[in-house]
Amino acid sequence: MHHPASEAFDTQRRRTRRIGTCVVHALCDGAGTFFEPLSSAFPDAGATDLASAAALDPDAFLPDDRWRLHFHAFLIRPREGGAILIDAGIGPANAPAAAWAPTPGRMPENLTSWGVAPDDVDVVLLTHLHSDHVGWSVVEGRPYFPNARYVVPKADHDAVEKLNQRVREAILTPLAATGQLDLVEESVRLGPGVTTVPTPGHTPGHTSALLQSGNDAVLFSGDAVLNALQLVAPRVAYLFDDAPEAARAARLALLEQARLRGAWLATSHLTDPFVRV
Ligand SMILES: [Zn+2]
Ligand SMILES: [Zn+2]
Structure with missing residues (x-):
């Protein structure tokens, strides 16, 4: 039997994982149809790959070769307190992603529903500087998370003009002005059990993250994995990867690491935020 209350409960449960002493919430900022047809977004995918991927994530495969994608950020809440945000969604109505993504996103309501205020995020x-991952970083010229250190891949910072024309002025300049911008190259620690995992290729500095607590782990893929196609056929490249060969190697290594650790994969754009690989 279907009724709204149980659906809401199921959705919340699907969007939360307890990982050792931490809780991880998926914050779905929005969902919409992508401007690029699937067959041109993933030109190497064969009919068998498409059928297997559609079986794995049916809601992502629409008629007429269209792709419905979600936009997930993730909130890690360690038992010790504080909060770590992985990616910042599509953003408010006037964010750089408004050109193509279904803004406004729902970050403020999502944080409130988990009892978290922007001040609580440290x-x-x-993960990278594409517009659909940075949207709530800065709102109306001010950092939306006033107490947070913003960890940004240096190689993306240095290539920002190529990634998005508006992100330097809208996002990076205000963060630099308040001293909140922390440019990183190697793996760095973000909090208890949380480290970054460089996965360059989708963008020059693309960076994933690993949460390991007790025997449980989550790998936050960012856009190293974009669609279920890249779970069933990890060699399939994405049209907008900056360096497809490097992206492919990074994706294969990330999926291998997820399997070895028995980790959840926390995905940016699949329908289900958490998947097993
Ligand atoms: Zn991207
Ligand atoms: Zn993305």
Whole structure:
């Protein structure tokens, strides 16, 4: 039997994982149809790959070769307190992603529903500087998370003009002005059991993250995995990868690490935020 209350409960449960002493919430900032047809977004995918991927994530495969994608950020809440945000969603109505993504996103309501205020967030990792991952970083020219250190891949910072014309002025300049911008190259610690995992290729500095607590782990893929196609056929490249060969190697290594650790994969754009690989 279907009724709204149980659906809401199921959705919340699907969006939360207890990982050792931490809790991880998926914050779905929005969902919409992508401007690029699936067959041109993933030109190497064969009919068998498409059928297997559609079986794994049916809601993502629409008629007429269209792709419905979600936009997830993730909130890690360690038992010790504080909060770590992985990615910052599509953002408010006037964010850089408004050109193509279904803004406004729902970050404020999502944080409130988990009892978290923007002040509570101590670290924000931007996996990369595409507009759909940075949207709530800065709102109306001010950092939305006033107490947070914003961890940003230096190679993306240095290539920002190529990634998005508006992100330097809208996001990076205000964060630099308040001293909140922390540019990183190697793996760094974000909090208890949380480290970054460099996965360059989708963008020059693309960076994933690992949470390991007790015997449980989550790998936050960012856009190293974009669609279920890249779970069933990890060699399939994405049209907008900056360096497809490097992206492919990073994806294969990330999926291998997830399997070895028995980790959840926390995905940016699949329908289910948490998947097993
Ligand atoms: Zn991206
Ligand atoms: Zn993305």
